[in-house]
Amino acid sequence: MNTTIEKQFDIEQPIDKVWSALADPAYIVTCVPGASLTEKVDDRNFKGEVVAKFGPIKATYYGDIEIKELDEAAHRMVLSGKGLDSKGKGSADMIMNGDLSESDGVTHVKFSMNIAIVGMLAQFGSRLINDVSDQLLNQFVENFKAKLAGEEVANDLSAGSMLGTMAKSIFRKKN
Amino acid sequence: MLECKTSKEIGGMGHSRKRKEDARFIQGKGNYVDDVKLPGMVYMDIVRSPYAYAKIKKIDASKALAIPGVLAVVTGKDLEQYNLHWMPTLMSDTQMVLPTDTVMYQSQEVAAVIATEKYIARDGRDAVIVEYEPMTPLMDPFKSLDPNAPILRPDKPGKEDNHIWHWEVGDKEKTEEVFNNAEVVVTQQMHIPRIHVSSIETCGCVASYNKVDNHLTMYMTTQAPHAIRTVIALVAGHVGLTEEKVRVISPDIGGGFGGKVPVYPGYVIAIAVSFLTGLPVKWIEDRSENLQADSFARDYHITAEMAGNKDGQILATRFKVLADHGYTDASANPSKFPTGLFSIGTGSYNYHTAYMEADAVYTNKPPGGVAYRCSFRVTEAVHAIERITDIFARQIGRDPADLRMQNFIKKEEFPWASPTGWSYDSGDYHAGLQKAMDAIGYHALRKEQEELRKQGKWMGIGISTFTEVVGAGPSKDFDILGIKMFDSAEIRVHPTGKAIARFGTKSQGQGHETTYAQIVAEELGIPMDHVQIEEGDTDTAPYGLGTYASRSTPTAGAAAAMAARKLRDKAKQIAAYLLEVSEEDLEWEPGKFFVKGAPDKAKTIQEIVFAAYTNHPPGMEAGFEATHYYDPPNLTFPSGAYICVVDIDPDTCHIKVRRFVAIDDCGNIINPMIVQGQVHGGLTQGLAPAMYEELIYDDAGNILNGTFMDYLVPTAVESPSWETGHTITPSPHHPIGAKGVGESPTVGAPPAIVNAIVDAVSHLGIKHLEIPVTPYKLFKELKAVGHFS
Numbered sequence: 001m002n003t004t005i006e007k008q009f010d011i012e013q014p015i016d017k018v019w020s021a022l023a024d025p026a027y028i029v030t031c032v033p034g035a036s037l038t039e040k041v042d043d044r045n046f047k048g049e050v051v052a053k054f055g056p057i058k059a060t061y062y063g064d065i066e067i068k069e070l071d072e073a074a075h076r077m078v079l080s081g082k083g084l085d086s087k088g089k090g091s092a093d094m095i096m097n098g099d100l101s102e103s104d105g106v107t108h109v110k111f112s113m114n115i116a117i118v119g120m121l122a123q124f125g126s127r128l129i130n131d132v133s134d135q136l137l138n139q140f141v142e143n144f145k146a147k148l149a150g151e152e153v154a155n156d157l158s159a160g161s162m163l164g165t166m167a168k169s170i171f172r173k174k175n
Numbered sequence: 176m177l178e179c180k181t182s183k184e185i186g187g188m189g190h191s192r193k194r195k196e197d198a199r200f201i202q203g204k205g206n207y208v209d210d211v212k213l214p215g216m217v218y219m220d221i222v223r224s225p226y227a228y229a230k231i232k233k234i235d236a237s238k239a240l241a242i243p244g245v246l247a248v249v250t251g252k253d254l255e256q257y258n259l260h261w262m263p264t265l266m267s268d269t270q271m272v273l274p275t276d277t278v279m280y281q282s283q284e285v286a287a288v289i290a291t292e293k294y295i296a297r298d299g300r301d302a303v304i305v306e307y308e309p310m311t312p313l314m315d316p317f318k319s320l321d322p323n324a325p326i327l328r329p330d331k332p333g334k335e336d337n338h339i340w341h342w343e344v345g346d347k348e349k350t351e352e353v354f355n356n357a358e359v360v361v362t363q364q365m366h367i368p369r370i371h372v373s374s375i376e377t378c379g380c381v382a383s384y385n386k387v388d389n390h391l392t393m394y395m396t397t398q399a400p401h402a403i404r405t406v407i408a409l410v411a412g413h414v415g416l417t418e419e420k421v422r423v424i425s426p427d428i429g430g431g432f433g434g435k436v437p438v439y440p441g442y443v444i445a446i447a448v449s450f451l452t453g454l455p456v457k458w459i460e461d462r463s464e465n466l467q468a469d470s471f472a473r474d475y476h477i478t479a480e481m482a483g484n485k486d487g488q489i490l491a492t493r494f495k496v497l498a499d500h501g502y503t504d505a506s507a508n509p510s511k512f513p514t515g516l517f518s519i520g521t522g523s524y525n526y527h528t529a530y531m532e533a534d535a536v537y538t539n540k541p542p543g544g545v546a547y548r549c550s551f552r553v554t555e556a557v558h559a560i561e562r563i564t565d566i567f568a569r570q571i572g573r574d575p576a577d578l579r580m581q582n583f584i585k586k587e588e589f590p591w592a593s594p595t596g597w598s599y600d601s602g603d604y605h606a607g608l609q610k611a612m613d614a615i616g617y618h619a620l621r622k623e624q625e626e627l628r629k630q631g632k633w634m635g636i637g638i639s640t641f642t643e644v645v646g647a648g649p650s651k652d653f654d655i656l657g658i659k660m661f662d663s664a665e666i667r668v669h670p671t672g673k674a675i676a677r678f679g680t681k682s683q684g685q686g687h688e689t690t691y692a693q694i695v696a697e698e699l700g701i702p703m704d705h706v707q708i709e710e711g712d713t714d715t716a717p718y719g720l721g722t723y724a725s726r727s728t729p730t731a732g733a734a735a736a737m738a739a740r741k742l743r744d745k746a747k748q749i750a751a752y753l754l755e756v757s758e759e760d761l762e763w764e765p766g767k768f769f770v771k772g773a774p775d776k777a778k779t780i781q782e783i784v785f786a787a788y789t790n791h792p793p794g795m796e797a798g799f800e801a802t803h804y805y806d807p808p809n810l811t812f813p814s815g816a817y818i819c820v821v822d823i824d825p826d827t828c829h830i831k832v833r834r835f836v837a838i839d840d841c842g843n844i845i846n847p848m849i850v851q852g853q854v855h856g857g858l859t860q861g862l863a864p865a866m867y868e869e870l871i872y873d874d875a876g877n878i879l880n881g882t883f884m885d886y887l888v889p890t891a892v893e894s895p896s897w898e899t900g901h902t903i904t905p906s907p908h909h910p911i912g913a914k915g916v917g918e919s920p921t922v923g924a925p926p927a928i929v930n931a932i933v934d935a936v937s938h939l940g941i942k943h944l945e946i947p948v949t950p951y952k953l954f955k956e957l958k959a960v961g962h963f964s
Contacts, residue, residue, distance in 0.1 A: 001873045001875065001877050001879055002873070085225070086304075087301070087302075087303075087304050087305075088225070088304055088305035088306055088307055089225045090225040090226070091309065116875065117875075117877070118225065118226060118309065118875045118876065118877055119225025119226060119281075119877070120225050122873070122875075122877035122878075122879065123225070123281065123282070123463070123467060123877060123878055123881040124463065124881060124882060126877070126879045126880070126881075126885070127884060127885055
């Protein structure tokens with residue numbers, strides 16, 4: 001199943017600092033809950049791992065990450081990730097587009113992610129995928145801002161807090 | 176209140192006796208397959224494919240086998256050694272038990288884990304690692320015949336496409352001529368989506384092979400135990416499991432509805448493992464396995480057409496079907512009927528020209544389909560005819576009830592020869608619809624609708640008048656894998672006047688322990704409480720084809736009556752002997768023979784039976800038992816008139832069923848209370864696809880609603896209060912004039928509901944809605960015609 005999530009946020013940091021952080025998978029991965037890099041193949045290709053928990057379904061994905069486009073002048077990037085579930089229970093593919101712009105010393109980050117899921121996560125968790133992915137991205141944004149500001153960031157997947165935030169979002173009005 | 180020939184104490188036909196089987200069910204003391212516990216029993220769980228279409232590169236069972244308690248992991252390659260990796264389907268196609276190289280649908284069985292305990296088997300299942308090479312699945316049946324579509328069944332020699340079969344019936348040229356010359360022609364495309372029976376008990380078995388005497392006992396959730404025994408012998412006879420070495424026991428079954436007719440791979444794997452190990456193997460699937468992998472129902476894409484006159488006379492119909500069967504034709508139809516009894520779709524109307532054709536294709540979806548509480552594709556046929564009839568009525572500006580009354584086959588015209596070859600036995604469609612209209616207050620409702628429309632409120636009235644065809648079936652046309660579809664009853668009465676009767680059918684909740692006893696009571700005058708009914712053990716029950724498609728009353732019920740009548744004949748001879756008169760001098764009233772003109776000179780059935788063991792006439796065989804194998808001369812044709820009233824919220828598009836009246840005609844009624852219960856259940860299972868249920872797949876082959884969180888089985892909250900009633904036109908060819916009723920409501924309800932919803936918004940330009948009709952679908956359609964702009 002396919003799902004697209006779009007996010008925008010502002011960060012009070014210079015655009016070049018934000019850009020070099022976002023363009024570095026090793027940096028980003030430390031902000032994504034449950035993610036880690038296992039190998040750097042070359043400047044554009046990496047291998048990584050993500051643990052995802054959607055309700056009762058938990059899955060570990062091993063995948064290939066590729067920086068498809070990196071346009072420093074226009075501050076545009078396209079990143080792709082292709083992951084296979086470690087137990088053969090499915091696959092998850094992702095394409096992320098990121099755009100930066102600046103005004104008054106504030107960097108505006110706009111990105112959209114298209115996620116395609118095949119297998120167990122879709123069979124059992126299709127209803128949850130949007131919400132949980134949204135939560136994951138929110139967490140990422142928080143972590144990223146904190147890290148850029150020089151704080152310590154822990155990106156282990158805390159199942160309790162994920163479920164709690166997600167449960168709250170279901171009952172909160174959506175804007 | 177029905178007029179009964181027997182007293183309440185005897186409890187023959189027409190009495191609303193409480194069900195005998197309910198005592199154990201409502202106390203939680205039923206005996207289901209999962210209650211079976213045998214010494215040394217091991218448990219099986221199944222590893223399933225997350226992909227709809229993929230090559231299997233590697234199966235790594237090492238981590239699973241390392242778990243204490245896991246005994247074995249079985250794969251397709253293991254079964255291949257015994258030639259058990261493929262098996263036949265009931266439609267003479269073939270199906271994988273376990274794949275050796277390619278998986279064909281999401282949730283397909285890939286490997287089986289055997290362990291000492293149930294939860295260890297589950298842990299083992301989660302520890303098996305399978306490496307797949309996913310391929311792009313074929314999910315759209317309309318694309319399955321594209322030249323560049325993948326050939327899904329290269330295992331079939333010479334197969335170069337995904338076409339399974341073509342079927343047609345009727346007069347193509349004559350129909351085309353009528354359509355070309357007709358004043359009015361209406362056409363509508365409709366999809367009857369995939370749904371699932373979702374019985375409260377999932378499927379499972381305990382396969383217990385005894386190595387010492389080479390004997391297999393198979394406890395199984397099956398609706399047709401004898402057919403299963405024969406299939407096992409055909410498939411595994413070469414390894415020693417010949418038919419006398421196999422005993423199939425179908426104990427209490429928690430709902431079948433057609434979903435427990437197919438032979439699922441899990442059963443075969445369990446038998447194979449038990450055979451190889453000599454241990455009893457239990458396999459019980461969980462709910463999501465049942466929903467995602469077991470046989471679906473429906474999935475017909477139909478183009479329905481009707482030709483008629485401006486004055487409302489229907490002249491002809493033409494149906495074209497694309498049938499999506501998943502990756503193999505595992506439907507459960509009589510072998511000569513690939514589309515089941517779909518040709519009943521000419522309906523209750525008195526026209527003589529029709530043509531139907533169907534094509535079936537393979538896709539990467541679970542195989543099937545089963546007849547979910549409908550007699551072999553009759554739900555699909557009735558939806559098509561009742562929707563197109565409404566569309567025709569609307570096209571010429573006629574009230575749908577009036578249009579139907581104009582076109583109904585008249586009571587005197589039966590037996591009716593339908594344009595597709597059926598001989599409808601009896602019916603009174605005018606009386607049925609009139610009764611329904613009176614019960615719901617039809618004309619007052621139409622006035623109310625007019626008033627409400629002026630206030631901008633949406634209310635709709637929908638009608639469905641259907642003819643069902645059940646009781647498969649006469650041996651000249653009906654067989655499953657070659658076995659004819661007769662059925663059987665064996666009755667034995669003990670010296671003290673109590674009886675046991677066994678049947679070739681298998682109740683999964685229909686109430687046979689009560690209704691069959693009532694038939695015996697009716698014929699022999701033995702109180703129904705004294706008649707014990709047994710089904711399901713192939714070692715003791717006479718051979719039969721099981722229970723589905725509402726066939727039990729028409730076939731086995733008839734066999735019961737015939738066997739009981741043989742016994743009554745014997746009773747008359749014994750009575751004549753005891754009373755020292757000739758048989759011509761005797762008269763029968765329920766429970767006794769008496770001398771004409773001298774009613775005090777009588778013998779009760781109990782006295783007669785006692786004499787059969789203690790004082791039987793010289794030259795006569797002792798004992799008191801009879802068996803009858805009944806080959807029905809025709810199917811039976813229940814019918815019904817259903818009317819539904821809905822109110823729709825114009826802002827939210829929320830649909831509420833305000834009232835639903837169901838008038839059923841199932842011929843002579845055995846137990847009115849049981850019939851009413853059947854109708855309530857069937858109506859709810861008709862409401863389900865009309866408004867809630869549909870199995871949804873995406874292009875990647877994922878099922879998107881694989882749990883009850885998203886596959887919406889209606890609950891008490893969604894169900895309206897059902898109002899039921901009946902008319903009675905007995906079947907002239909059935910020994911007790913009964914027709915069967917279990918499935919009529921599931922067949923007749925969906926079009927009544929959809930017709931009501933369309934009626935509610937027809938003044939806004941809506942002509943058709945696809946089921947399930949959800950508020951969102953309705954909203955989109957209304958927006959498309961300019962509403963909500």
